[in-house]
Amino acid sequence: PKLDSGDTAWMLTSTLLVILMIIPGLALFYGGLARSKNMLSVLVQVFVIFALISVLWAIYGYSLAFAGEGQFFGGFEKIFLKGIAPDTLSGLLPTIPEYVFVAFQSTFAAITVALIVGSFAERIKFAAVLIFAVLWFTFSYIPMAHMVWGGGLLGKDGALDFAGGTVVHINAGIAGLVGAYMVGKRIGFGKEALTPHSLTLTMVGASLLWVGWFGFNAGSAGAANGAAGLAFINTVLATGAATLSWLAGEALHKGKASMLGAASGAVAGLVAVTPAAGFVGPMGAIVMGLLAGVICLWGVGGLKKMLGADDAFDVFGVHGVGGILGAILTGVFASQSLGGTGGLTPDTFAMGAQVWVQVKSVLLTLVWSGVVSFVAYKIADLLVGLRVPEEAEREGLDITSHGETAYNR
Secondary structure, eight states: OOOOHHHHHHHHHHHHHHHHIIIIIIHHHHHHHSOGGGHHHHHHHHHHHHHHHHHHIIIIIHHHHHSSOOSSOOOSTTGGGTTOOTTOBOSSSTTSBHHHHHHHHHHHHHHHHHHGGGTSTTTBOHHHHHHHHHHHIIIIIHHHHHHHHSSSHHHHHTOOOSSOIIIIIIHHHHHHHHHHHHHOOOTTTTTSOOOOSOHHHHHHHHHHHHHHHHHHHTGGGSSSSHHHHHHHHHHHHHHHHHHHHHHHHHHHHHSOOOHHHHHHHHHHHHHHHTTTTTTSOHHHHHHHHHHHHHHHHHHHTHHHHHHTOOOTTOHIIIIIHHHHHHHHHHHHHTSGGGTOOOTTOGGGOOHHHHHHHHHHHHHHHHHHHHHHHHHHHHHHHHHHOSBOOHHHHHHOHHHHHHSOOSSOO
């Protein structure tokens, strides 16, 4: 193995693109959906989670996810990034420096934890967010990343997850749903309209997410090669198809197509194609996008009503539902007969068997993240309490938690 400057340049660029997804992309997407009195609280939660998880990743996260041989966790060989030098090449991606792989993977860890913020926004204590983030990252993100990509249980089972359907989206989606239940509903939920204060910023955020997602999906090829090209085109097509199908469903249901619907549909398509990006053909990606648009539209509407949780910015409806759909459909559209690549073992690919492997990986993720999330929220609740006092919530978290306002009147 020797260093390839093209692969290294693409992986550095991809890492940068994923950072663009988090700060500013996700922060603005969520911030625009909040009410103006809570805008900064959402921005600071996303921003600080990015800072916190980046540091924890270097201290112990990378080692536990990508060093060692365990089924659920790696080992401590590379704690504090021990033994890695500028000229060390990555064991998993032998044409790039290990430091670049560490940085690329740190962005995945950070965005996964930051995604959860959208579910309990506008009512949670900042200290509780940070305590939850540390616990959930350690006991849910790290083992999921190790199980799928670090040589653990699900990878050995043959689960296909190109860029994080289980590791990122289902994992965060369930944590969000549990959080929405445990933090409780916002004051006025179901009685008054809790409308987004700036769909302009939400659109800017969604656009940055789409742009950054090319680093997320095409970067997960690990090299500047044909798999990156396939993941890239699929990230264009599934997203476009999902935007159109969400808007069509919304127009049929409500009589109007909305900007928020377009942005939500795009994110639903991005989520669904994430596990499949390097395994399915372009036409398979379009079909996945068309399905994701309408199914996630139901996820934030009908399903949300059935669940009765105040998942403020629909983390579960889009990331949970879209992630489950994408992970299972990856087993279908990876089939060579439908234009896919045949996954990791093209010679022995069997659709039925692969779909079953995908379903098992989804179920394990749901249970694992659900249990860890419950315990992590409980611990945060016992230590500092999850929820701000009622008067603080009415006044807005910007001024009561952070002492500042997003907009001067």
